[in-house]
Amino acid sequence: MGRYYIGFDCGTQSTKTAIYSEDTTCVAEEMIPTNINYPKAGWAEMDADHYLESVRKGIKACLTKSGIDPKDVRAICGDGIICGIVGVNEDGKAITPYIPYLDSRTAQDAKWINENLEPIWIEESGNASVAPFYPPLLARWLIKNHEEFKQSGVKIMNNGPYVLSRLANLKAKDAFIDWATLSGWLIGYKAEEKVWSKEQMNLLEIPMELLPKIVKPWDIVGTLSEEEASLTGLPAGIPIVAGAGDTMQSNLGCGLVETGMAADVAGTAAMFTIMVDGINLELSKNSDLLFSIGTLPDTYFYWGYIRTGGLSLRWFRDNICGREGDNSFYDEIQELAQKVSVGSNGTLFFPYLQGGGGDLENASGCFLNMTTKTDQGEMWRAILESIAYEYLSLVNSLRENGISVDKIIITEGGSKSNLWNQIKADVLEANVFTLKRKEGAVMSNIALAAYAVGDIKDLKDAISKWIEARDTFTPNIQNTKNYQNIFAIQQKLLKENMKDAFLSLAKLNQ
Incomplete structure (x- = not known):
């Protein structure tokens, strides 16, 4: 009997899922390409449920490849794109396209904000101006333009937390965002306190009730539901860990743990x-x-x-x-x-x-x-x-x-x-x-999963020990x-x- 952990990375070009053993060996992995639609010039849209289905298929494939006992999986953790959003209804299901950072539909809105609103986000969020791909601008667009979201939209989520929420069958009232993915919104929050900024959101005309609760990356947000267990081949009840944004997890996965790196x-x-x-x-x-x-x-x-x-x-x-x-x-x-x-x-x-x-x-x-x-x-x-x-x-x-x-x-x-x-x-x-190790964000997700269930005691120390240089290129x-x-x-x-x-x-x- 061993201990295993499942990590996934919902990226722009693919969804990668992997199973690791407790000695940090990757025993199986699966990669499924994504689809990006460009309905208009400067627009980009994806399907949040395609990410969910890719993770389901990825888990099932990894279980088959590895041959491990599904009962030995200790926790599941994933990451997603930090700059991109999807609107969900009361049941926590997507009712809008997932709009990623590749989208520029809010260019004129970004210009108007930069020219007309006081940039109060500089001191709280650390960012001076806004750009079209910022999630708050995409949220403004959904609120003003997406008819179904106007009628039944309850929360705005990133794609990583969305998949994790669906695995745990969470409703919109339990929607979450970890503090790292939160900062992928770039404005609208207080960085040092790790809370939403009511003043900024009021200025941006984004209702606070549309925003998910903020959690720590290693918080257990739920457990694998019976329905998702049947779709993945895993037993129900496995802890679902909040995870973090893809950029933050990639940073962690390459050993960035100290100032100056x-x-x-x-x-x-x-x-x-x-x-x-x-x-x-x-x-x-x-x-x-x-x-x-x-x-x-x-x-x-x-x-x-x-x-x-x-x-x-x-x-x-x-x-x-x-x-x-x-x-x-x-x-x-x-x-x-x-x-x-x-x-x-x-x-x-x-x-x-x-x-x-x-x-x-x-x-x-x-x-x-x-x-x-x-x-x-x-x-x-x-x-x-x-x-x-x-x-x-x-x-x-x-x-x-x-x-x-x-x-x-x-x-x-x-x-x-x-x-x-x-x-x-x-x-x-x-x-x-x-x-030497190129797993990046997925490896960091594995570390968070193990830390969340108490199998790793010091997260920073564990990551540091995993990282070794391979090649050096000098100018x-x-x-x-x-x-x-x-x-x-x-x-x-x-x-x-x-x-x-x-x-x-x-x-x-x-």
């Missing part, structure tokens, strides 16, 4: 994070970095993102190269890109496939400076470099505010590319590390100099020349 979560939305000891008002006011709460007590971090970072790579594979679903493409294209020189022979890419934000609200994805010699390898490298340039803007903001960035841990799918890792080391002028001084020159040109184009072009191009999408 930095990570690149190279997933669908490429994210750069650095642990800090609290809100830095100057950084919040004068940079594009966002402030959030970590999974562990009294941990905080600033992060920046490229909404279509990893998605740009998938888009290029599927839509441009016609290799949809073919993962062998990545190895082939990497080999071609490896032969291309620093700077992609002058080809630039702007990764704004789902629009931009702030001063670049009209931005769109595009390649520049191509010739008849430009091939797929050159274009691929240009995409990789474009995302590294986005990171450099964020890192420069940190360095300008006295925060050192010289060591970066890279995790998630993007860490598999040695070429991309070296590009980041060169562009960011920092040592880059990959890890090439000449490459760094070349990239700095290219970056200066790229930024001038982006902030001066391209503004009018993006504005004109946006009119073609109307």
